[in-house]
Amino acid sequence: MRRTLPLFALLLGACAQMPVAEVTMNRGQDSVSGLGQPAMQSFPGRAGSAPQYSNAEIAADMLELQFQMESGRSLPVLSRFEGPISIGLTGDVPATAPVDLARVIRRFQTEAGLNVGLAPKGVVPSITMEFVPRSALSKMVPSAACFVVPRVTSFAEYRANRAAPDTDWTTVVERKHVAIFAPSDTSPQEVRDCLHEEVAQAMGPLNDLYRLSDSVFNDDNFHTVLTGFDMLVLRAHNDPALHSGMTKAEVAARLPAILARLNPRGEAIGRMGDLSVTPRAWEAAVGAALGQRGSPAARKAAAERMLSIARAQGWQDGRMAFSLFAWARSNVKGDFPASVAAFRKAGEIYRSLPGGTIQAAHVDMQLAAFAVAQGQSKDALALTDRAWPVINAAENASLLATLYMIRAQALDRLGMRAESREARLDSLGWARYGFGSDAQVRARMNEIAGLAGGAGKG
Template sequence: MRMFPAVAALSLILSACSPAPVAQVTMNRPAQAMSGTALPPLQAFAPQAAPAAGRSNADIARDILDLEFLLESGRALPALSRFEGPITVAMTGDVPATAPPDLARALSRLRAEAGLDIRAATTGAPASITIDFQPRATMRRLVPSASCFVVPRATSLAEYRALRGSPQVDWASVTRRDRVGIIVPSDTTPQEVRDCLHEELAQAVGPLNDLYRLPDSVFNDDNFHTVLTGFDMLVLRVHYDPALRPGMSRQEVAARLPAILARLNPAGEGRASAGGTNMAPRAWIDAVETAIGPRGSDAARRRAAERMLSIARAQGWQDNRLAFSWFALGRAQVGSDMAAASRAFLEARRIWQGLPGGDIRAAHVDMQLAAFSLAQGRFAEALALSDRAIPVVRRAENAALLATLLMIRAEAQTALGRPDLAKSARLDSLGWARYGFGTDAMVRARQSDIAGLAASGRSG
């Protein structure tokens, strides 16, 4: 399940900025004029394979067991479940124009990198997995906290609504998967649609849990990673390894994992364990939902972030959860104490720099710090921070974050008296912004926010 709102939704520029309007529909129409200039076409990332998982096999084995045998609620699953044989995928409902090519790219990666026998279903034929696109408001009436989700033995939101609460849609009753539904909003940004396709396809075919401790995975509700990673592809290869079979218990899978991982990921055999593999207590998860969620006051979010950090320290964590606690605290302090927010972000960045997969998280911090620098008139510093983050963000395929960084670069170049470089960065940002933010209004709002920061820096 992909939770809403995602940290990667980029609502963090500065709380003093005017809020961006809610996205209306996925953009699938010709570009319209904006400030006298036609928007360029949506940009698309070039196909690329993810870097291999960079952690010890001992840690990966523990992660896989907790992903496979727990639900996100913390409820234990009795047995391994998976598809047997070829997997087919179909789309129904109000399918956005960007969804078919993004699905094709995701399926191609799953075949090449995870070794899955998965492809689009023949038109009109029954599918193993059906992706049902429905209006966000309709989805939230049924599952308010999710931006997209996956269900067993149902192929549509309507069918899930009729079966909800019954054993038929209880994952604990499933060992051999045959029909799975993925419910995705039809009226959101192209990037969110793609992100949902990656995460929910991974859960439809593989493990069902998310773990906040994972620094290098989409199986994590912090949503920093937006497309499938090398770790995720390894998890799916393990999930479908011939040494495993549906119905196996946790103990049976645990006994086979060392040999499977030694064969599939020999580089992980020589690495030392990083530790910190205990499960996050419910109190910390509840604090996350308050600190990052859309409801509640700024003071409530700050108190929740402080609880996150206190629990993380008490648990002795040195992993992604400690860094995320610092990040949440920085986020909560943006509007009230910029210096304290900067210190918290820098502490998060320090931890993330030492974790596999932490580079995209560090890039989020750099974006936040670049925005601070822009607002305070430190334009060369804003440029250096954005330039450091942009290559990482391109590799991570986060169009919304990339567009934001390019807009910061453009404003910094303008303030430094380099109009040609500013124009190039601004034009580059717009195609990514259309994919990442979805509507002309959202693109305009993000440009206006960042231009406002630069104006504050020039007048300060």
């Protein structure tokens, strides 16, 4: 289940969140803020980098991903598809979805070695992805951007059977039919992100772990496309040495040999990372601190709980960095210097973790926004220079567009008008993919244009 945590919102004044994106196909305006509207940009779908973890750690992560639900409930046996897997799109399918599905299918085939493809017409797919209005999804699972359900093939069937044992993952042994439900009225990037995470969970592990720094199987939502770690997990999950119905002990006995065969470089990597269980109280605090409900005071208190629990646990991994990130978000208005220090500390931790560079780039984007607001334009440009290659490689269009907008503002304040205009134009194509509608793009541009309202020259 992909959760709705608004990580890329700018936070100069408080914990303000971006409004919900309008429909993907909404292109009512021909220009934004007087600039010609370029064509929507999108990413080709790059292969992920090799995981930087030891096979022993990957095996431990896989067992927790495979035999537990996000709710904390245990799964008695391994479940998966046996044989070829087909995928079909239905409902109010966004225009960009078929292209992005084709791209991720190619990755599943080449990187994970999966026998997966588009479902032929007239055949019920193994995995049905149905697009429905966000409001309908919110009535079923309020905290989810998209989610996956076993043994149903339509949203209507799910609504009729949502309380039945058939839709309970703990009763599934072999997967035959699975449905994914995603919003039809959202940005192209969110559609793609749902395709990546939910199709991966439909074919692989069902759990998410906050300790994973290099994976979409993590509810922090920093990684928006499948990583090399994720593809290895999918390949191992569907390896011929495993089969549906195996117990955790049986899978644990076979995983070391599977991973040694699939990932020989992982045999030479020393054990790293903290495999301690994440307390449910900390996970609950994450939802309260970064979710879309609750008052600013309640979110701030939840962020305080996150950081307090992280310190009590002695974490020095992504969970501590994420706690600092959430605390910094909630304290920008109340204690700006402490907030900046917490962001910087979070960035330092993220840079020390495998796959943590995209999280660090989020931090750099926020610090660049602060620098623009304080008139430190050269510092802002240096931060955007460091973040740009990471964000581009991570294929995060909303973050890339925001970075270009911040860069344009900094260049403008330095009197570099031509370069500023070029950066704004660069931002627009990515913004159309990342934010969806012209109204959303204008809102983000106006937000960033307001950063330097009272700042001096940098």
